[in-house]
Amino acid sequence: MLYREALNRAIDEMMAADESIVILGEDVGRYGGSYRVSEGLFAKYGPKRVIDTPIAELSIVGNAIGMAIAGLRPIAEIMTINFSLLAMDQIVNHAAKFRYMSGGKMTIPLTIRMPGGVSRQLAAQHSESYETLYSAIPGLIVLAASNATYAYYGLKAAIALNDPVVFLEHELLYPLEMEFKEVDTFDPFKAEIVKVGKDLTIITYLKMRYDVLEAVPKIEDELGISIEVIDLNSLRPLDMKTIAASVQKTKRVVLVEEDHKTGGYGAEVIAKISEELFYSLDAPPLRIAGEDVPIPYNRTLELASIPTPDKIAQKIIQWGRKNGL
C-alpha cells in the first residue's frame, strides 16, 4: 500500500463512519491535496465536509478549533510544516491550553496533519522538521508516521482522540509502496521494535527509520554486533518503557533524527535516557542529527546537511570502535 493511500483510507473510513468529521486545508478539496492524501474525498463527501481554505494557516487551525468546540471533529491539513508556524499561536496558545485553562471543561478533538522533513532541493523555507517545537508543548499529542501501517492506524487513532494531535508525515514517503500489516489492537503511543538485536539500540522515527535500516547491516558487519532498532511512532507522549527495556538489554544507545541537532527532538530523548538509565549505559549516547544550518538548495550541500545511510554507518562504526564495540 502506498503511504499516502494509507492516510487517505484512514480519513475516508473515519469520515464514512462519523459525520462530524470534516477536513480543511489548502487544496485539500477539488485538487485532492498537494500530496494527494485527500484524493476522492471531495467527490464523496462534498464541500461541506471537505473544505478548500484560502492560504491562511492561522485561520485553518483557528477555525478548526472553533469547529471542534461546536462538536465537529476536524482534520486540518497544513501543506508543509514550515507554514504551521503561521498557525503556531492557535496550536500552542489555544488548542493545547483550552482544556487546562478551563479546568477540564473544554475538549478540543483536533488532528493537524503536517508533512515535513527534507524532501529534495526545496531549500530552507520548505525543508524543516519542527517536531521539537510541538513536542515541547504540554497539551499536545505528537505522532510521527513512518510507515503505511502506522499511517493508517495512527491517523485513525489521532482522529478518535479527544485532544489536539499534531500528526507528522514525511514528504518523501507519500509515493512509496510499503508493507501493510493488519492488526487487531493498536496503541498509537507505543514505539515499534523494528528489528531485534542485543548490542546496541538505535532509536529513530519518520524517514530516518529507512536510512537507519539501510545502514544497519554494514555496521553489524564491521563491528560484529547485533543492533536493535526502535521507531518511536509517538513523540509526545514518549514510550520510555520500550526504550528502557531495550537500552537495559543492549547498554548502548544511538539516536538518529533528521532535524537540527541543537535543541532537536533527540536531545530530549537522550536527556531522559541519561536521567533514567544512566547506570545501564556502557557508553556515552550518540546523537546523529541534521546539521545546525538552514537547509541549502544545492543537492550536495543538502545531503551534507542531513544524516544519510553512509554517514550513519560511518559515525556509528567510529563511535563503536571508540567505545569498546
Place this chain on the structure above:
Amino acid sequence: MHSARVEKFYYLMKLGREFELAAKEQYMQGNIAGFLHLDIGQEACSVGAMQAFDKGDVFTHYREHVLALARGMDPKLVMAELFGKVTGVSKGKGGSMHLFDPDLDFYGGDAIVAGHLPIAVGCAYARKIQGEKAGVFAIFGDGASNAGAFFESINIAAAWKLPLIFFCENNYYAIGTRIGWVSPFEELYHKARNYMPAKRIDGMDVCEVYKAVTEAKEYIENGLGPYFIEAETYRYEGHSMSDNGKYRSEEEMEIFKSRDPIENLKNKAIAQGLVAPEYFDEADKKVQKVIEEAIAFAASSPEPPLSELYEDVYCKECTNVIP
C-alpha cells in the same frame, strides 16, 4: 510610448519567456530541481513594473525569475542559481525561489506566501523616516491576498501613509484553488479600496502595467501613502513543475493566450509603425545568445564546496565566536 521603450519591453519579456522555457528544459534534463515556478504568460507584469519602478526596494514571492531579470540581474547568475552552482546569485543555497541581490535592492524570492509583505511595510517605514523618495514595491499573487499578513500590511501601510506599491498578480489560481472559491470576489482591488487608491489593470499588456506603476510611483513619491495595483494575468504552465495545471479549462487558457503579452506587443508595435519588423528578429537572436551563454555558464560553473555548508549562517564576526 517611445519606440526605444517598446523595444526594451519586448526584449525583456522575450528574455524572460526564453529564460523560463530554457529553465523548464533544464529541469527536465535534471539540471534544475526542487520547486520551479515558471512565469510564462505573466511577463508583462514583471517587465512593465520593473521598467517603471526603476529605483527603490523590491520584495517578491517565489515566482520571480523574470522580475529579477527585469530588475537587471544577470541571466548567467540566475541560471547558475537554478543549477545550484556557487556562482549563482545566492551561491546555490537558495535556488529558484530565493534570488537575492541587495545591490539591486532586490530582496527575495520569499517562499512563505505573503511572508514578504510585512517586511516590505517595515522597509517602507524606514525609507519614509530616512527621507528616501523611491519607496518600496511588493509583488504577490491572488492567493497571498487572502493571508492575514496581507490585510495587516495594507492596514499598516495606509495608517502610516507609507511609500509602498502593492502589486497583486491575479492569475486566478493559488496552485489548484480558484480565487473565487476562497474570496468573496475575484476582482481583488476591492480588498484595498478603502485603504488606498486601488486599481485593476490588464496585466497582459506591458504598456498598461508600465503606466499604472509609473502613476503609483509618482503617488508614493509624493508622500501620499501606499497604492494598490491588481494586474489580471495568467500562467500558461502549472503552478510549479510538479503540477500539470489541468484543473483549468482549455477555453480559459486560449482566451489568455490570445492576449499573449509578447505577441500582442510585437503586433501592435509593427502595426503602429513604432518599431521596425527587423528589430524583433535581432532581439530574438540576441535573446537566444544570452540564454545559451547563461546555460553554458551555469553548466560549467563549479558546485559549492562542502565548506559552504556552515558559511553564511551568521556574519563573519559571529562565526568566530559561535562554535
